Amino acid sequence: MKTSELATDTRDTDGRMDEKIRQYLAETLLIEFSDDASGVSEDANLFESGLIDSFGFVQLVAFLEKEFDIKISDDEVLSDALSSFAKIRTFVGSKVGE
Amino acid sequence: MTLAAAIHLCTRCVLPSTFPGVSFDADGLCCFCQDAPPAPEFEKIRGELRQKLEAVFDANRGQAEYDVIVAFSGGKDSSYTLMMLTEKYGLKCLAVTIDNGFIAEQAQKNLRAVTSSLGIDLLLFTPAPAFMNKLYRTSATTPVHTKAALTRASSMCNSCINLINNHMVKLALEKAVPIIAGGYIGGQVPKDSVIMQMDLDVQARFRSEAIKRYLRHFGPEAEGYFGMSDELVKGSRLRKLNIVNPMLAFGVSEDQIIAEISKLGWRKTADTGSNSTNCLLNDLGIAVHYKQHQYNPYVNEIAEQVRTGLMSREEAIHKVQDIPDFSRVERQARAIGLDWDAV
Numbered sequence: 001m002k003t004s005e006l007a008t009d010t011r012d013t014d015g016r017m018d019e020k021i022r023q024y025l026a027e028t029l030l031i032e033f034s035d036d037a038s039g040v041s042e043d044a045n046l047f048e049s050g051l052i053d054s055f056g057f058v059q060l061v062a063f064l065e066k067e068f069d070i071k072i073s074d075d076e077v078l079s080d081a082l083s084s085f086a087k088i089r090t091f092v093g094s095k096v097g098e
Numbered sequence: 099m100t101l102a103a104a105i106h107l108c109t110r111c112v113l114p115s116t117f118p119g120v121s122f123d124a125d126g127l128c129c130f131c132q133d134a135p136p137a138p139e140f141e142k143i144r145g146e147l148r149q150k151l152e153a154v155f156d157a158n159r160g161q162a163e164y165d166v167i168v169a170f171s172g173g174k175d176s177s178y179t180l181m182m183l184t185e186k187y188g189l190k191c192l193a194v195t196i197d198n199g200f201i202a203e204q205a206q207k208n209l210r211a212v213t214s215s216l217g218i219d220l221l222l223f224t225p226a227p228a229f230m231n232k233l234y235r236t237s238a239t240t241p242v243h244t245k246a247a248l249t250r251a252s253s254m255c256n257s258c259i260n261l262i263n264n265h266m267v268k269l270a271l272e273k274a275v276p277i278i279a280g281g282y283i284g285g286q287v288p289k290d291s292v293i294m295q296m297d298l299d300v301q302a303r304f305r306s307e308a309i310k311r312y313l314r315h316f317g318p319e320a321e322g323y324f325g326m327s328d329e330l331v332k333g334s335r336l337r338k339l340n341i342v343n344p345m346l347a348f349g350v351s352e353d354q355i356i357a358e359i360s361k362l363g364w365r366k367t368a369d370t371g372s373n374s375t376n377c378l379l380n381d382l383g384i385a386v387h388y389k390q391h392q393y394n395p396y397v398n399e400i401a402e403q404v405r406t407g408l409m410s411r412e413e414a415i416h417k418v419q420d421i422p423d424f425s426r427v428e429r430q431a432r433a434i435g436l437d438w439d440a441v
Contacts, residue, residue, distance in 0.1 A: 062290055
């Protein structure tokens, strides 16, 4: 594979991952992200803003592990790695690449 | 009161067009039914879940004074759960009831009849009525819970359930009981919550966020009902708790449940509406939720029962359309000091 093809492939993979997480958060946890003032910012802390409760978090971790075939450790669960959409995207991207 | 004519229901499961996040295909099938297997296939899934439940029970039996704490409302589902855990699985259960001040008289008789018939201990906790009334009143008029939580129960029920859950966890830690069981059925809790292992450190993180919200909404007394001391968490020999919802694995219809628990002396209540078998406030919670969100807060669980083959569509339509109007819940609203216009 040429370098340019690899770059395109990586962007496509990232795009699909982004869309899957976004879709899950919208359909299951009913969190819609947008840049306008009425929406939720991708950097917003989902716990502090009361958008995810403990049930929602358990569901989210189970979804990410199953959908992306990754294992999330207790330490990672306790860290801030899953506290916003932007952080979830970065975290999953790094785990998938491991 | 019945549903507004503009609201249409899924052709398989009765989920309404007003339900958050729902979409329909050209045949009127909702997005959840499009992804769901045919009803008979759910029995295979439930069989696998029952095996996993048994493994959890076997791994934790005989480690403490009680094997499991059962959140027992006296309603049909928690009565059936208690019966199954005691009689089929041979677990030593402690039944724990939170008296919210609105348990119907027949349901109070059922609490005693079921536990007495099964020969198990019953612990009753009655939070201060003034606090409970404030909790219900505030929940009816203020956004306290996540949107996702409101698809599973009314705001008033969510607040009560969270208080109950916190009390159960505290008791489990105090007594080192490794399992907590609820009588929740499909749609009331997420699908993957038949068995959840609760890490106490993770839970502490959510509790610290939740408690800020509860203190803001319900006042300083909320600390006693929704908080948990570090001494209790760190002093307990348990580091993880098993939270189980066995009804998700049992696969029994309402008629089958009632037939079984009737043998224990359980009798149906006549004053708790068509969606509850224990709480006199339930219809008020439904009426408030419908006024605010235009769908019955029980519709998710009812739709799941239809989807999984445990309820007929006709019966489901009857239940979903039974929305209490204000005249039916006026007395309950007065009891908690709720101004209907503030809803």
